[in-house]
Amino acid sequence: MTAAALPATLVTGASAAAREAGIQASLARAGQGGSAAVILEGLPDPRSILTPSSSLEVHRVAPGCVCCSGNLVLRVTLNRVLRRRPERLYIGLASTEHLDQLRSWLQQPPYDQLLELTPDLST
Known part of the structure; x- marks a missing residue:
């Protein structure tokens, strides 16, 4: 992991609102x-409390397994985000079913040098 790695937090919870x-x-x-x-x-x-602004980018990926069927979409979205170099990243997951696989995937090249996984946020 490099000193300039982006802090990234995986977020889980019972609902999108949570x-x-x-x-x-x-x-x-x-x-x-x-x-x-x-x-x-x-x-x-439409009731989302996260509103995109000059300091907050909000991206959505289709519901489904982000480490299996949604892997390509997540990878493309993540790569676009990384090019903009935010200071912090959150990835909100609809299910914890494959949380360990996603964490493992994010700790492999090239993301192991680009991201610093912080403790998960469970809501």
Whole structure:
């Protein structure tokens, strides 16, 4: 892992609203003054509390298994996010079923040099 690795947190919870609330609370606790990016698994909800802004990118990937059938979509989205170099990354997952596989995938090249996985956020 390099010194410039992006802190990345995997976020799990019973609902999309709970995951988004957890991310919002984490951003507030951190006093987010820089930029952050969020990749959420699932369809957009008009009541979403995470609003894209100049300091917050919000991306969505179709619901499904992000480490199996959704791997390519997640990889493309993640690569786009990494090119913009945010200061923090959250990945919200609809299910914990393959959480260990996703974590393992993110710890392999090239992501092992680009990301620093922080403790998971369970909402």
